Amino acid sequence: MSNKQYKQLSFILNGKKVSASVDVRESLADMLRNEFGMTSVKKGCEVGECGACTVLINGNPYDSCIFLAAWIDGKEVTTVEGLVDIDGNISDIQQAFIDEAAVQCGFCTPGFIMSAEHLLNTGKRFSRDEIRKALSGNMCRCTGYQNIINAVENTMDKRLAEKDTEK
């Protein structure tokens, strides 16, 4: 290994502007966990297969284990920590995972929640098959997926109903 190389970067993490000096060999997952304490970002496979490390970058889901930290300069990142409100209350999609028993060991849960959050943020209605496709980059070895899809579908229905009553 040659001399360590660092890059200075600033980005938005869960709505706040932050900066860091990062080793260019680091993944975004490592930086978020080690430098910023974002331990919702799980490392399951570290080769882009399982989705446990999913975060939103500029609103879209990425596997942070295969995204170099050096590339995050100037971008916006959201993790599960960013879904909690100022009083510490969890969001609707997190609550739905609890209500639907969509969590067993819980290791895959933050990744699923971020993929689901991307889908829900579009404000559109999706079929169960479309939800499945949107979650197909996330693996769960415990639940058998049905309750996870239920949680996403219920949250989608609730958000769309709320949008209708606002009109």
Place this chain on the structure above:
Amino acid sequence: MYDINHFYEATSVEHAVQLRVENPEAHIISGGSDILIGIRAGDLAGCDLISIYMLDELRGVSFHDDGTIRIGALTSFTNLAEDPIIREHLAVLGEAADTVGGPQIRNIGTIGGNTCNGVTSADTASTLLAFDAVMELTGPKGIRLVPLTEFYLGAKKVDLRPDEIATAVLIRKDHYKGYHGVYFKYAMRDAMDIATSACSVNVKLSDDKKTIQDARISYGVAGPIPLRARSAEKIVKGKLVSADTVEEFAAGALEDVNPRTSWRATKEFRLHLQREMARRCFVESIRRAGGSV
């Protein structure tokens, strides 16, 4: 931590080329969804990287004056699947891109990486081949255009010089105008799986929809590199649309493929798939072009 020896970050295409000239041993990294996996696996451990990921000028789809469609090398699979120009003129390419991995991989993986990796199973490669796509390579002396049919040299080997980077994929107007196509990916799972074999067909019918004016067919995982089945193309050119023509096309396709047995499937099973995919893609392409068998 990735085992990277030195990391060079390009700030422009010119800078990327200059970094290539100065560091001929270094690998280009675009989205990294092949390269970083290779570093983890050990094959590429300790390598030098030239990152071009931050070059937004290489993202997106546009038209040249002559109607050629230009796809920037860093355009992601998601961008391809959602782009309005692709949806209107190269719909099958967007559909092929949409079969890659899962949403996260489609956000990070690029068309430049999917062609320059020289991999036979690359989902956009066979479709691009069936469009006679051309690689735009930029080096110190300027741009070199290489047809995709000549770009593949062997398994994981492409005609990219050590001082070049791929800057775009080009598709000429006469290669897409009037063509309708279908991509078929046969894999064990509906997502997060690479093709056991795959087939892409483009068909152009006569105005009365009765005659095959032109057909192009290519395969992934039918040989060490993505390949065209020219025998099938020759057989049906100018023929009437009919069930017999479909059978001749499917049989003809087998003359050019050369699959092997791997842990995913046997040679015999792949041959069976390749004939069946040719048949189905051809029939569906004819239907999309307004004809019927």
